[in-house]
Structure formats: structure tokens, C-alpha cells
Amino acid sequence: MTKQELFFRTLLVFGVVFAAWKTVGWYWSGSQKMSRSVILNQVPSVVQRLLNREPKKPPTQQALNLSPTSLKLVTLTARTTPTTQSTRTTTRAAVAPTKKAAPAFNSSARIPRILHQAFASEMVYENYLPYINGCMSLNPDWTYYLWRDSDAEALISSAYPEFLAKYKKYSDVLERADSIRYIVLHHFGGIYLDMDVQCVRPFFPALENLNSFLDQERIEQTNILWGWPFGVMNSGMGSAPGHPFFREVIDEMLRESRIGNAFTSTGPTILTQVYKRYTAAKHAVPVTMLEPKVMSPLMDGNKNWRSMCGSLAAAKSKPDSRRSWKERGCIMLESKNWRYDDSDNSTICVHRFLHLGYGSFAAVRKKPFNITARFWPRFELSNEEVNDLRVNAEVMQGDASAKVHNANSMKSFGMSNE
Incomplete structure (x- = not known):
């Protein structure tokens, strides 16, 4: 290999490396060139966008x-x-929403x-x-x-x-x-x-x-x-x-x-x-x-309602006005035959x-x-x-x-x- 060939091959390698570095390190925005970190810091948060507009009916x-x-x-x-903190999280937190009453x-x-x-x-x-x-x-x-x-x-x-x-x-x-x-x-x-x-x-x-x-x-x-x-x-x-x-x-x-x-x-x-x-x-x-x-x-299906109510004989012997709220609730539930689902x-x-x-x-x-x-x-x-x-x-x-x-x-x- 001659010195001239070695020079051109070296120049080609440096060109490829430089192009790759430019592609990874920079984003293009219109006719201006901005670093990725700058762009991420300028992304508005969801909260900011919501606060900057009046509530309206969302589109279908x-x-x-x-x-x-x-x-x-x-x-x-x-x-x-969960992995490392995402871009979404950091950009939302980094941008303070505009104050609005x-x-x-x-x-x-x-x-x-x-x-x-x-x-x-x-x-x-x-x-x-x-x-x-x-x-x-x-x-x-x-x-x-x-x-x-x-x-x-x-x-x-x-x-x-x-x-x-x-x-x-x-x-x-x-x-x-x-x-x-x-x-x-x-x-x-x-x-x-x-x-x-x-x-x-x-x-x-x-x-x-x-x-x-x-x-x-x-x-x-x-x-x-x-x-x-x-x-x-x-x-x-x-x-x-x-x-x-x-x-x-x-x-x-x-x-x-x-x-x-x-x-x-x-x-x-x-x-x-x-x-x-x-x-x-x-x-x-x-x-x-x-x-x-x-x-x-x-x-609430995590509770044993029959056990919580116990015997209702004493509660039933009282007039309504003298029953506690718990007694009233238990009597009402029993009257529904302990039905736990009232959906219709x-x-x-x-x-x-x-x-x-x-x-x-x-x-x-x-x-x-x-x-x-x-x-x-x-x-x-x-x-x-x-x-x-x-x-x-x-x-x-x-x-x-x-x-x-x-x-x-x-x-x-x-x-x-x-």
C-alpha cells in the first residue's frame, strides 16, 4: 500500500466517524441545529399544556x-x-407549569x-x-x-x-x-x-x-x-x-x-x-x-357481615327509634337475605x-x-x-x-x- 492510498483510507475513516458522531449527538429542527439535551429540556409537560387552555370537550x-x-x-x-427514570418523567418535572387561576x-x-x-x-x-x-x-x-x-x-x-x-x-x-x-x-x-x-x-x-x-x-x-x-x-x-x-x-x-x-x-x-x-x-x-x-x-367482600351482625333477636325487639345504626343496617341486610349485590x-x-x-x-x-x-x-x-x-x-x-x-x-x- 502506497502512502497516498494510506492517507485517503485514513481520511475516509475519520469522515465516517465524524458523520456518525454528528448523527448521534445532534438533532435537526428546521434550519437550526439543537443538542438533544436542549430539546428535551424544552418539551412542555402535560400539566403545563392543560393549564394553558380552557377546559373543553375533547375530540372524538x-x-x-x-x-x-x-x-x-x-x-x-x-x-x-420500572427501569431508569424515563424522558417523560424528567421532562414533566423539569418544566414548571404556567400559573393560572x-x-x-x-x-x-x-x-x-x-x-x-x-x-x-x-x-x-x-x-x-x-x-x-x-x-x-x-x-x-x-x-x-x-x-x-x-x-x-x-x-x-x-x-x-x-x-x-x-x-x-x-x-x-x-x-x-x-x-x-x-x-x-x-x-x-x-x-x-x-x-x-x-x-x-x-x-x-x-x-x-x-x-x-x-x-x-x-x-x-x-x-x-x-x-x-x-x-x-x-x-x-x-x-x-x-x-x-x-x-x-x-x-x-x-x-x-x-x-x-x-x-x-x-x-x-x-x-x-x-x-x-x-x-x-x-x-x-x-x-x-x-x-x-x-x-x-x-x-365490601373482604368483610364477614353475618359475623359482624351476630344475633339480631335483641335488636328486633327494640322500636326503630331505639336501634343503633349498626342494628338498623344489619336488620336491613338480613331483610335482603344477605344479598351483597344490589346492582340493576x-x-x-x-x-x-x-x-x-x-x-x-x-x-x-x-x-x-x-x-x-x-x-x-x-x-x-x-x-x-x-x-x-x-x-x-x-x-x-x-x-x-x-x-x-x-x-x-x-x-x-x-x-x-x-
Whole structure:
């Protein structure tokens, strides 16, 4: 080999290396060249985009056409174990949302087609998968928002800064999940459901003409467990944006000094108290409490109700006015022949009482799955988040079987169930 040939071969190698370095290290944006790190830092968060627009009816989206039995056939496979922190998480946390005041209530407004759920992160217990899938499939034209702790804190910091210190003090993980549900309903409107709520019918038209609603626990269960005449449940609620009832709930949580027990500080106790006070004041803007059979037709199957009630002979010998609430609930349940399911044609959802948020139920939790990867065509995502999920899907499938049709629009991405 001559010196001239050696020189040209060396020059060719350096050219190839330089071209590869330029391709990996830089992205092109129009006529400007930006580093990947700069681009990732400029991606807006979901919360920022939501706060910068007025609540509106989401556009109709293509139904996933999935049933609980077909979930394992979905082409787009989700990661089942957390890896390093994803681009989606870091970019959401890195960009502070624009501050915007909570909306004023419009008396003619109705519940928008938005479904909210809350969890600590996008890695959700697989026990919830059939319920989430069922609710999305029955309501295909609804937009889905998952509120992770990081998203919740960003929203509170921006639109409800007076609540931020209280939110950070909550020591019970359920307190954070409870509090954010009232806030997103007040700010954006929509319907909130716990992840262990099974949808059996579409939300509309049954709930379409309401500007707000609250779920109600089975009367017998409330009587027996809590000694109350009735109890408001927060496992299923709906609202138009800015409804004053949910503003009162937020204010009551701010006033509540007790923390560490979600049932009393953020859950059914505080919600029932606010409902009693709100209805007694006869506000011009009412809030509707549903009959238990609409969303909570079941008794909690984790409890032995017959054992808890015991013999009812003594209770039956008393006049109604002298019976305790527990005795009344037990007699009512016995009169139904200990029927634990009151669902009928008016039932829209069924609260299944999985209790997976409690440490005592940790043994029955299934491995987590990535909900954003599983259902990403239904999520409110930035273009970078959509691209990240597309790439992950292609890598996991090993080929182009994820069937991504258009890399420029989140709405046109498809998910196969073949």
C-alpha cells in the first residue's frame, strides 16, 4: 500500500466517524441545529399544556375496541418493571407549569368527557388492568388523564399554591390520591374513578345532564361500619369545571388539622361532612348524591357481615327509634337475605373494594405494568412523549409490528389487537 492510498483510507475513516458522531449527538429542527439535551429540556409537560387552555370537550377518538379478555393480545406490550427514570418523567418535572387561576363556575356547564384517575406513578398494579381497560372501551370518546404524584404536585403548585404545603405534609399515600381528585374535578371537570371501579355501562347518557355528582356507599355498610345514616364515597365523582362544592372540599382539607389517616383527613369522613353542610346551606348550585346502586352496589367482600351482625333477636325487639345504626343496617341486610349485590339496570359502575393501597393487602398486588405504554393513544401527551412510546414499542416488538402510522400526530397512532 502506497502512502497516498494510506492517507485517503485514513481520511475516509475519520469522515465516517465524524458523520456518525454528528448523527448521534445532534438533532435537526428546521434550519437550526439543537443538542438533544436542549430539546428535551424544552418539551412542555402535560400539566403545563392543560393549564394553558380552557377546559373543553375533547375530540372524538377512535375506540380501542378491547375487552378484558383480549388484553393479552394487544400488540403494544408495556414494560412490566420500572427501569431508569424515563424522558417523560424528567421532562414533566423539569418544566414548571404556567400559573393560572382555577376556573369560575358556569351554571349551564355540564360534565366534560374527561376521565381522571390517580396513582403514585405510571407503574400501576396489574390487578387494575381489566377495570381501566373496560372503562376506556365503554367510553371511547373520552380523554384519559392519569395524575401521578409528580403531576399532582405540579398542578397544585401552579393553580392551588395555598394547598401545596398541606399536600407535601400528607404521610398516608392515600391522602395524596384523595386530595388530587377533588382538585382536578374542580379545575378541569370530568369524572374521577378509583382504579378498582369496574364500568358496566357508558357514563353518558345517564350522567350527561348533571353538573356534578357524588357516589354513595351502600346504606347497610355505612350503618354497620361507621354508625352513620349515610356515607358519601369518593371512589366515583363527577363535576363541571369550577363547581363550588369541590372548592369547599379543598378548603375543608386545608382547615383539617389531622393528617396521617386518609379516611378522616381527605376521604369519606371529610367528604360527608362537607356534603351535609353544603346541602343544609341550600346553595344555589346543587350537588347530586347518587343512589348506591348506581356506582357502589356491592358490600365490601373482604368483610364477614353475618359475623359482624351476630344475633339480631335483641335488636328486633327494640322500636326503630331505639336501634343503633349498626342494628338498623344489619336488620336491613338480613331483610335482603344477605344479598351483597344490589346492582340493576341503573348501575353504571361497580366499586370492587380491592384495597390495594393498604399495606395489609400488599400480598395480593400483581406486578406493575406501565399504563402510559399500554394505553398511550388515549393519553394527553406531548410529541416527544408520543415518540418515546413509539420507539419503546418498536424496540420491544423487535420489528415494525407496533403499526405506527404517522409520527407527527398522537391522534393517528394505532394499537393492534390482532
